[in-house]
Amino acid sequence: MEKNEQLLHEKFVKFGANAKEWMRKCVLLLPEVNRYSIWKKKGFGSIYEYAAKLAGMSRNTVEDALRILEKIEDKPNLRLVAEQKGLGAVRPVVSLATDENEKFWARKAASMSKNTLETYVREFKRQEEERLVRAPLDAVTETTASRARPGTDASGQEEVQAVKTATVEIKMDLDKTTAEMLLKLKGSGDWNTLMQELLRLREEKLAAEEPIPVVNAKRYIPARIKHHVLQKTNGQCAYPGCTKPHKILHHTRRFILEPTHDSKTLVPLCTAHERLAHQGLIEHEQGEPESWRVRQEADRDKAIYAVDRRVMQYRRSRELQNEGRAWDHPVEGNREAEPAWFRAEGEEGEAER
Ligand SMILES: [Zn+2]
Helix, strand or coil: CCHHHHHHHHHHHHHHHHHHHHHHHHHHHHHHHCCCCHHCCCCCCCCCHHHHHHHHCCHHHHHHHHHHHHHCCCCHHHHHHHHHHCCCHHHCCCCCCCCCCCHHHHHHHCCEEEEEEEHHHHHHHHHHCCCCCCCHHHHHCCCCCCCCCCCCHHHHHHHHHHHHHHCCCCCCCHHHHHHHHHHHHCCCCHHHHHHHHHHHEEEEEEEECCCCCCCCCCCCCCCHHHHHHHHHHCECCCCCCCCCCCCCEECCCCCCCCCCCCCCCEEEEEEHHHHHHHCEEEEECCCCCCCCEEEECCCCCCCHHHHHHHHHHHHHHHHCHHHHHHHCCCEEEECCCCCCCCHHCCCCCCCCC
């Protein structure tokens, strides 16, 4: 890019950031303006007209803001995040927040991008639903002795078990020949058994083709390893239930601690799930993806935690520099500019830029 083009862009980013900041300030005043009917006293027909004429706000923006701000009115921590990051940052959690847990959700909203937070909330709700489905079953089977509190390892296994036993209907469009072959294979048996067998064969084939890991590697992942890893999920994010295409090949054993490319410890992830991994919020991350679930807090005792913090801090600083495209840009496209410690045989202790 030419120098004057770069300057033009920088100007736009700066003005844009200011525009967003002032709009945030404006939005936060809406409940008070409404409470004292200031719009009426100033001769406007409604709060919508007032906000549209004086600040260029759409009716949707006003409605959304009043709704969210009412919900977090008595939740000081979430309110603080809304003031700093805007209403969009707290929107995904307002329906979950209570007086007791608002501090927890405020921390999550402060540390995550909107996309990552939405994903985290989705997983969180799903696990909660599974737990509720599971609860009556537990009461019947009385496996009470080993039952742990929600959020601990043991209950995680139970939830995974509960999901495995639930059935899901899938509709498929198959060509005639394939459909006939499958029907023949199923015979008088059931679909689940047949599909499990086909999946097992596929897994065995992939396992037999597992490429030899590259140790003492450079950051660049060899094509044959990349190809093999992507085959396992057909290029989709490996997180259970996530249907997004992958954006990043993630090292479940951090590359900086163990500079190895091993198809057994590399997983394709979408941006949000990769961020959650680096926040230390995926339980059993180094196990099979089927056993993954989100956790409430990272395990700070692990070496991986310190590395992840550096990765997150580094990305945050880049994102702030890049305010216009802040939060959740694809990492792979920006590799060139990453500092050496992030890219390869990272010297611990090297100063961050
Ligand atoms: Zn995903």
